[in-house]
Amino acid sequence: MTSIIKETQSIKEAVTFINAIDVNKFSRLISRIIQKLHLKGERTFSEEEEEKLQAALSLEKQALHLVLETSAFILEQAVYHNVKPASLQQQLEAVHLNPDKAEMFSQTWATAGPELVERLKHNIFAPKKLEFVGWQLNLQMAQSSKARLKSPSAVLQLGLRSEDSEVQENVFVEFNHQELLEFYNKLEIVQGQLDSLT
Amino acid sequence: MSLSHTKDSSFLGGRIPPEIESLSKNLKDVDQELFRKILKAVVGALEGKDCTEVMKSIAESSPIPQERLSHIVAGMYRLLSEAIRIPTSSLKQEVFKEDLRELRVPDDFITDFSSVVFGNRRAALEAATSQNDPHLPTVEDFKWRVDVAISTSSLARALQPSVLMQMKLSDGTSQRFEVPVSKFQELRYNVALILKEMNDLEKRSILQIQD
Numbered sequence: 001m002t003s004i005i006k007e008t009q010s011i012k013e014a015v016t017f018i019n020a021i022d023v024n025k026f027s028r029l030i031s032r033i034i035q036k037l038h039l040k041g042e043r044t045f046s047e048e049e050e051e052k053l054q055a056a057l058s059l060e061k062q063a064l065h066l067v068l069e070t071s072a073f074i075l076e077q078a079v080y081h082n083v084k085p086a087s088l089q090q091q092l093e094a095v096h097l098n099p100d101k102a103e104m105f106s107q108t109w110a111t112a113g114p115e116l117v118e119r120l121k122h123n124i125f126a127p128k129k130l131e132f133v134g135w136q137l138n139l140q141m142a143q144s145s146k147a148r149l150k151s152p153s154a155v156l157q158l159g160l161r162s163e164d165s166e167v168q169e170n171v172f173v174e175f176n177h178q179e180l181l182e183f184y185n186k187l188e189i190v191q192g193q194l195d196s197l198t
Numbered sequence: 199m200s201l202s203h204t205k206d207s208s209f210l211g212g213r214i215p216p217e218i219e220s221l222s223k224n225l226k227d228v229d230q231e232l233f234r235k236i237l238k239a240v241v242g243a244l245e246g247k248d249c250t251e252v253m254k255s256i257a258e259s260s261p262i263p264q265e266r267l268s269h270i271v272a273g274m275y276r277l278l279s280e281a282i283r284i285p286t287s288s289l290k291q292e293v294f295k296e297d298l299r300e301l302r303v304p305d306d307f308i309t310d311f312s313s314v315v316f317g318n319r320r321a322a323l324e325a326a327t328s329q330n331d332p333h334l335p336t337v338e339d340f341k342w343r344v345d346v347a348i349s350t351s352s353l354a355r356a357l358q359p360s361v362l363m364q365m366k367l368s369d370g371t372s373q374r375f376e377v378p379v380s381k382f383q384e385l386r387y388n389v390a391l392i393l394k395e396m397n398d399l400e401k402r403s404i405l406q407i408q409d
Contacts, residue, residue, distance in 0.1 A: 038352075080354050120352045126362055126376035133385050137395050145327035147283045152396045155334060156389075160375050171373055173365070174334035177396050184393060186340055187386045190361055193344045194379065197359055 004077040004088075007095045014070035017063050019098045025057060027104050033072050034112045037079070038119050044068065078109050079117060085110040131168060132159025154180055208297040209289050210280055221273035222302035224266050230306055232260055236267075237310055240274045241319070244282070245326045281315045282323055291316045335367035 005011065018026065036044045045053065045068070054064050078088050089106035093099060134157035140149050158171045175183060210218065225233070239252045253271070257264055281294060291312055298308045314323075343362040350356050361377040377385065 076352070079352060082353070082355060117353065120350070121347075121356050121358045122378060123350070123352065126374065128373070128375040130363075130375050130377045130381050130385070133381065133388055135388055135392055137392055137399070139399065143328065143331040143333075145279075145283060145331050146285075146324070148285055148288055152399050154392045154396065156392075158373075158375075160373065171365075171367075172334050173367065174336050177393075177400075179336060180389065180393055180396070183337065183340065184386075184389045186342070187382075187389060190342055190344060190382070191386060194359060194361070194382070197344070197346065 003091050003094065004081050004083060005074060005091055005095050010066065011070065011095055014066050015095060015097050017059065017067050018070070018101055019096075021057055021067070021101075023100050023104060026101060027108070029053075029068075030071060030075075030105065030108045031112070033068070034075050034108055034116065037072065037075055037116060038123065044072070074105060075109070078113065079120060082117060083109075085113070126163075128160040128162050128169070130158055131161045132157070134159070152177055208300065209284060209294060210277075210297070214301070215276050215280075217269060217273040218277050218301065220269060221277065222304075224270045224273065225304065225307065228262065228270070230310075232256075232262070233307055234310060236271060236274060237314070240271060240278060241314055241323070243275065244278060244323055246329070277311065278314060279327065281311075282320070282327060286316065286320070335369040335371070337365055338368050339366035340364070 021029075033044055036042065050061075050064060053059070054061060057064065057067075059067065074088075074092070077083075083091075085106040088109055089102045092102035092105055097105075136155045136157075138153050138155065140151045140153045142149050154175045156173045156175065158173070159168045160171060161168050208214065228236075235256055239249045239256065242252065243249045257267055260267070262270075281289065294315060295308050295312055298311060299305075303311070314320075341364040345360050345362060347356040347358045347360065359379055361379070361382050362374070363377055364372065364374045366372045
């Protein structure tokens with residue numbers, strides 16, 4: 001089994017620092033890191049928090065960064081290869097991480113790992129994602145150019161969310177009976193394709 | 199008792215618009231040729247075409263004073279747009295002709311009006327006039343793709359299917375978005391539900407009543 005952590009110079013350095021940290025403090029650190037792992041580009045700790053950590057862990061700024069980055073890297077590798085907790089523990093001990101720290105990594109991974117993998121599987125790659133479907137069925141009685149209509153008309157509300165925003169964009173689309181039927185037939189074809197995958 | 203006294207009010211409703219009321223008076227001395235020229239221009243206008251050139255040439259070549267001409271055009275335009283609004287299932291040709299007779303429009307002109315409202319250009323006229331009505335965008339083009347993400351930068355083995363949709367709407371905008379499989383099921387279910395409700399609605403008696 002290929003090792004997911006190669007013992008580079010920077011890993012060796014990080015391991016030395018990590019081994020010196022108190023287990024309980026480190027445990028809380030790792031939990032926080034794994035929680036934020038799916039958010040690309042966001043800092044795990046604010047400037048303030050990092051300063052507090054430097055004091056609490058007796059680490060210089062650069063050393064702290066190395067510890068944080070390496071811990072995140074270990075977890076990212078675990079996710080990418082979807083390793084088993086036991087295997088992770090073994091591999092960490094192989095790069096000379098203390099058994100108590102290795103076990104701690106492994107335990108955190110065992111608890112929070114599966115959920116993280118699921119969340120990452122659903123991470124979108126397209127600019128927008130459909131999050132909400134709403135609709136309204138109306139009976140149109142008349143309009144400026146047409147009297148005495150009585151024509152059913154459906155309005156579909158599609159709530160789209162962009163990858164990096166919390167705001168949902170609403171798209172409203174109108175269908176008459178024929179148009180909706182045609183749309184449905186196309187959805188049925190898509191369903192057929194999805195069914196053929198299983 | 200004469201039948202005409204028990205007839206319902208004209209297709210124009212209780213109050214006849216003034217430009218139509220005065221139409222018969224304004225159409226005196228207008229020969230069929232001129233009438234047909236004006237009619238053609240008015241129909242063109244209803245279809246959304248620009249009629250300034252045509253109207254200019256009519257105004258220059260006819261003995262009718264411009265003010266009377268504009269009243270005639272207004273009356274004809276109004277008459278035709280009101281008639282086209284009402285579905286042919288509600289307004290029958292005979293009733294339309296009868297209403298025009300009551301307005302004292304000459305018979306030849308009634309025939310010409312009638313052939314516009316009930317002829318084979320009717321559908322095109324309806325389509326043109328309804329373009330200006332307010333409505334939400336409709337789907338003009340719908341493209342889709344089913345993908346399976348084998349591997350991503352975060353996961354070596356993802357194996358996650360997803361649907362990618364691209365909708366071009368009638369207002370010119372285009373939306374491209376991903377639909378997770380669970381959301382797709384929800385969309386499909388809801389569309390089926392709306393279709394069922396539409397069917398139920400169309401069967402109900404309120405829609406069967408002819409007016």
